[in-house]
Amino acid sequence: MVVLSQLALEPFSVIKTCKPIGLFSEIPVIDLTDPHAKTLIIKACEEFGFFKLVNHGVPMEAMTKLEALATNFFNLPQPEKDKAGPPNPFGYGNKKIGPNGDVGWVEYLLLNTNPQISSQKTSIFQENPQIFRSAVEDYILAVKRMAFEVLELMADGLEIESRNVFSRLLRDDKSDSCFRLNHYPPCSELQALSGGNLIGFGEHTDPQIISVLRSNNTSGLQICLKEGTWVSVPPDQTSFFINVGDALQVCLLCVFILFS
Ligand SMILES: C=C1C[C@]23C[C@@]1(O)CC[C@H]2[C@@]12CC[C@H](O)[C@@](C)(C(=O)O1)[C@H]2[C@@H]3C(=O)O
Numbered sequence: 001m002v003v004l005s006q007l008a009l010e011p012f013s014v015i016k017t018c019k020p021i022g023l024f025s026e027i028p029v030i031d032l033t034d035p036h037a038k039t040l041i042i043k044a045c046e047e048f049g050f051f052k053l054v055n056h057g058v059p060m061e062a063m064t065k066l067e068a069l070a071t072n073f074f075n076l077p078q079p080e081k082d083k084a085g086p087p088n089p090f091g092y093g094n095k096k097i098g099p100n101g102d103v104g105w106v107e108y109l110l111l112n113t114n115p116q117i118s119s120q121k122t123s124i125f126q127e128n129p130q131i132f133r134s135a136v137e138d139y140i141l142a143v144k145r146m147a148f149e150v151l152e153l154m155a156d157g158l159e160i161e162s163r164n165v166f167s168r169l170l171r172d173d174k175s176d177s178c179f180r181l182n183h184y185p186p187c188s189e190l191q192a193l194s195g196g197n198l199i200g201f202g203e204h205t206d207p208q209i210i211s212v213l214r215s216n217n218t219s220g221l222q223i224c225l226k227e228g229t230w231v232s233v234p235p236d237q238t239s240f241f242i243n244v245g246d247a248l249q250v251c252l253l254c255v256f257i258l259f260s
């Protein structure tokens with residue numbers, strides 16, 4: 001048994017904890033091949049701002065490959081991972097999230113997704129540079145295709161004449177879309193001491209149009225419902241989850257104001 005002294009616990013004092021909450025089974029599920037997908041997406045955006053995507057067209061092989069390589073990266077000794085940091089804004093980060101001084105029990109790789117991905121810090125792809133880089137590129141390409149489809153269905157569902165009104169923002173070579181690989185390391189001693197789960201990536205809204213999320217069959221992601229209750233998203237190995245970001249929420253509000 002390891003007993004942590006007060007001194008050893010000091011660096012963790014800024015990491016918050018939360019009590020486990022129940023899994024939420026009512027998250028809308030959108031089948032991307034369903035002819036009614038556009039209507040169902042808009043309904044899900046209005047009701048939850050969050051939905052699950054199935055039959056999304058991203059090959060399972062691309063997901064599995066990336067997951068294995070990311071796991072290899074996060075299993076590297078700390079000094080090796082640190083060579084890919086600090087994130088400014090792209091690169092490897094540990095506990096410090098974003099520019100606002102937020103901290104969490106998380107380490108991550110933040111990358112840009114534009115075609116000049118080769119301009120990323122090469123130390124990110126250190127172990128197997130070609131293999132890791134091409135797995136990241138293949139995955140990003142497949143996820144982008146899916147995101148184009150979702151954004152175009154959203155425009156269709158809103159009956160906006162130009163179908164690419166949202167997707168062109170992502171298609172743009174200068175798009176500031178980014179790709180984030182989060183790893184939440186286990187820390188059973190601290191969890192036992194605190195009596196709750198350590199918060200990895202704290203409460204926030206996403207500034208983007210949409211965020212595309214995937215978990216490797218692990219629970220932990222929580223969303224806040226309209227009435228303010230936090231619920232847990234059930235673990236899922238094969239689906240993606242879409243979260244409506246602040247930018248799209250503003251667009252949706254404008255559309256509703258204009259047409260109501
Ligand atoms: C804590 C934060 C990190 C973040 C900016 C923020 O203040 C709130 C949203 C976070 C997020 C989530 C999606 C993307 O990964 C990200 C790059 C973004 O634009 O918003 C991160 C931000 C970040 O890591 O800087």
Ligand SMILES: O=C(O)CCC(=O)C(=O)O
Pocket residue numbers: 180182201206211213214215221
């Ligand atoms: O790791 C996750 O699934 C959550 C990350 C997140 O909330 C985000 O990137 O906005």
